[in-house]
Amino acid sequence: MIRRALLLLPALIAAPARAATLEEVMRGLAAVRESRATFTEEKAIPELDLPLPARGTLSWRAPDRLEKHTTEPVEERLTVEGDRLTIERRGNRQELNLDQSPEIRALVEAIRATLAGDLPRLRSFYDTRFSDGPGGWRLVLTPRSLRLSAVVQSIEMLGRGVSILSIETQERGGVTRMLIDPQP
């Protein structure tokens, strides 16, 4: 709780009276060079009876390295750096050039461009809708291209200050909900 309060502090000092704009939030994010967090995730897929749970850690290093390390139920390490996406799972290592799959690049950039505070890049893939309130900010991304909207319908991020606290992705009738707990 104290940690949450401390996180709020800069925002309170910087903008005591009015709500922050998306540009201000992005500027704040751009200033963060490195961050770590733990996550829990629930994937609800309409063809399945039960949601598929997962947990693990996230780490970010500016300008472009993002790692999602799933520890349960099956260990998996997904790394994106530059244009390379690597998935290591069950001793299997797969590499993919983001240029070869525009849909995956768009999914990656939703998170990565936000963490990097790169608004023009984010807006080259998505239309953004932003609001700020006492409980924190809310950023909703909707794909700009038809091809991409067949894969993902919307991505909603909730955050406070320079931290993203949850990501909810609507894809093909399924919902993936990821709760993020920032680590010092």
Place this chain on the structure above:
Amino acid sequence: MRRHLPLLSILLLLAAGLVLALRAFPLRGDLAAFLPRSDRAEAGFLLDELRSGAATTLLLAGFEGADTAELARISRAVGDTLRASGRFTLVANGAGAVGDAERDLLFGHRYLLSPIMTPALFEEAALRRQMEGLLDGLRSSAAPLLRQFGFADPTGAFLALARSWLGESRVGLRDGVWFSADGRRALLIARTRATGLDPDGQRDAAETLRRAFAEAQPGQARLLLSGPGIFAAEAAAAIRGDVEMISIASALLIAALLLWRYRSLAVLPVVAVPLLAGTLAGFLAVALAFGQVQGAAFGFGMTMLGVAVDYPILLLTQRRPQEPLSTTAQRIWPTLRLAALAAIIGMAAMLVADFPGLRQLGLFAAAGLLASALVTRHLLPRLAGGIAITARPLPPPALAALAALPRGRPVALVLVGLAALGLIAIGGPPRETDIAALSPVPEASRSLDAALRAELGAPDVGSFVVLRATDAEAALAASERAAAALQPLLESGTLTGLDHPARYLPSAATQQARRAMLPEPEALSARVEAARQGLPFRAAAFDPFLRDAARSRDLAPLTLAELSASTALSARIAPLLAPAGSVWRALLLPAGVTDPAALRAALPPEALLVEVKPEMTRLLDTASLHAAWAAGLGVLLVLALLAMGLRSVRRALRTAAPIGGALLLTLAALALLGERLNLFHLAALLLLAGVGMDYALFMGRLLFRSNDAEEDARVLAAVLNCMLTTLLTFGLLAFCATPVLRSTGLTVALGVVFAFLLAATLVPRRPSKTAA
């Protein structure tokens, strides 16, 4: 000035005529015209491919000179413009390879097309494994991809199909488009709708690409463009450039020589009129007889007509003091006629060659020489009769040196003998076996093409297999049989890859066989239900799969026509499967062939294996052989003509001796210089024989008959002036960018010097003053 008016107006008329003719018949630049027909099916196929095959419609483009993002933007913009232009059947730069409509078509036919189809794929055990795999995948980060196809196709039939369609592109992507490995050049391939036989269409396509590049606002970025269509244009431009350069430079030098020797400006138009008349006549003769003019035949024919400059020089120089020019013309005509006829017959021998390039060359030179000789005899005396042009006598030391030459006869004979022995010792002159050396395409363009091809991972095909069948279905079935026969080689690594049309579109029989592997809908539904037990999939999860499998059982096999509706898909199969006249032709492209013999042995008997390099060498050898036969025939005809003209076989042989000696010396000198003989060298040697004939005839015959030292000096001066002008023309050819012209220049420049010296050395000694 008024006296010069008719001469100058004719000159202008001829020049205008030539410009118009060149505009009406643009020069062609394909090399296939310089290869002979062959009875070998392999060679016939190779020639067809060279003339009009799939490779002739390819345009390769590179963009360089800016940063990656900028180059990628340009490549994308150019690609979009080209796709929208409708001039191309394929535009590939890495961006948006296969569209949604194409993907849907393939997806809909996946159970008929997929290479992994087996009945076992639809058994309960297999389905269970597939479902477990799917569930595991859904837990992973790859879930979005798996959900896209996994429930409609748990078997993975479509993913396997997509892999075989997309192949493993070896070209690296940056910013979503193809780049060379070093990242400095963005790459693009386009296939024109216009065939390789349609030079206008090719030019328009290249122009479309250049315009698209300019419209993309390239800034400082540069466009590199290559491909057969570009080659044709560049070859024509290079030859035109060379011809212009040579024309201007040699015109200046020859003008200087003539002004020095004749001290009259009027000599220039007098010499130019027969030359221009010959060029125009040659060009028109070829254009009318063949319907088109090969760039190489034109460039080379032009240089051959440089000989026509000799005719007016012989006329002017041998004019006696106070003699009307028409009298001179009449007097020297028997000898001039014999010399010209001999040269024309030598050239006309090339008309029997069975490849159009050499026939064009022969016709061009023969028609041109005939026109030049006739103009010199009949038109020039009338046009220039009133103009006083007198040749200056040779300086006494030069005359004395030339007169002393016959004393060197033993040295000359020993040299010729040595040349002959040397040529025999090395097993004849070395011959050219690389077709690239014949190409009128500049070296720089060819190396750019090689670089772009290497970067695109599309090196020149080393060998391919051709199959013929009555229709497309039979051709596809034959491809499948041949591919099956080569499968063991792929497994053992003798081949590293095999591309063939049935990989993309299996034959209808194969598609029906795969369709028959699909179980009855009730049976499949029961198996899916059984396989699902204990897994968290909902009951309806695999309904898309059951629906599609049931629908596929009634699906008609995908046809080539349906596939052709999509340009992106047909672009892949069209180069490999196409109608050829009344039959269909399928092409198999093996990669990494290490053992051609094993490949040949494994193929079914109806398949034709074409190995490009050996086949090409064989063709070139045949071409050289044909040219040599033509040259031999020419020599015989010329000797017969001489014997008739001189009314003595012995004198014909004596006249021909210096020419024979000059040919031997030239061949030996070329071998010493490391030149490899191609058929243009042979044609140059024919030209040399024609030129040498002038020298030998005039020196031999006039000197033989005349009793007059002044007349001797005039003849010597005339022949020396001829030799010097020829030397100036051909010496300059050595500076050409076109390889063919360069080596020809060397051959003729060497040859005329030898021919002149030998003619002066071996000239019959003046017998008694009464000899007639």
